[in-house]
Amino acid sequence: QQQVRQSPQSLTVWEGETAILNCSYEDSTFNYFPWYQQFPGEGPALLISIRSVSDKKEDGRFTIFFNKREKKLSLHITDSQPGDSATYFCAASTTGGNNKLTFGQGTVLSVIP
């Protein structure tokens, strides 16, 4: 059973548009949600994260919106740039969860110049 689900699997936007990547989860004990960015041939790297006590986290052009009641979150990338083209993973963990992260299957973002 997939504990963390992402949609869409792939997304194409024009340069300057806002890309919206969605994530949902099953386990109500999850309380920490990092998003990782992965470029081809590289390992994932932390992009931005949010804890369940917040409903929004902003870092430059990247914003996470979190809805605890619906167990959903989304990553908004405003003014998308070709350099943002990558795979984005939503992940989740819980306090006392033995330091484990559960990853979604990823969304491949392509930004067309």
Place this chain on the structure above:
Amino acid sequence: DMKVTQMPRYLIKRMGENVLLECGQDMSHETMYWYRQDPGLGLQLIYISYDVDSNSEGDIPKGYRVSRKKREHFSLILDSAKTNQTSVYFCASSPGTYYEQYFGPGTRLTVL
């Protein structure tokens, strides 16, 4: 400069051969991980290590074992590799929960 290294970067083995993947980190992190990444499946946790000789199974440990004899070094071993173990393997390290996991560049393993 915080870094996770993996060796080798590419490896081709025949079915039934033994495989050793190495990982190192220079951040003195207690926790280290091994994941595999397959298209459409994201990152799946194979093993987690909380410190030297303190290892725990992840979600897909079957067919794998690990060794951690020094805090900075974590090995993944495949005894008698199978073709369905063809994948990209990532090592990561972290100071703990709520902290960033730092990933290595990955090892692309092909088992023929």
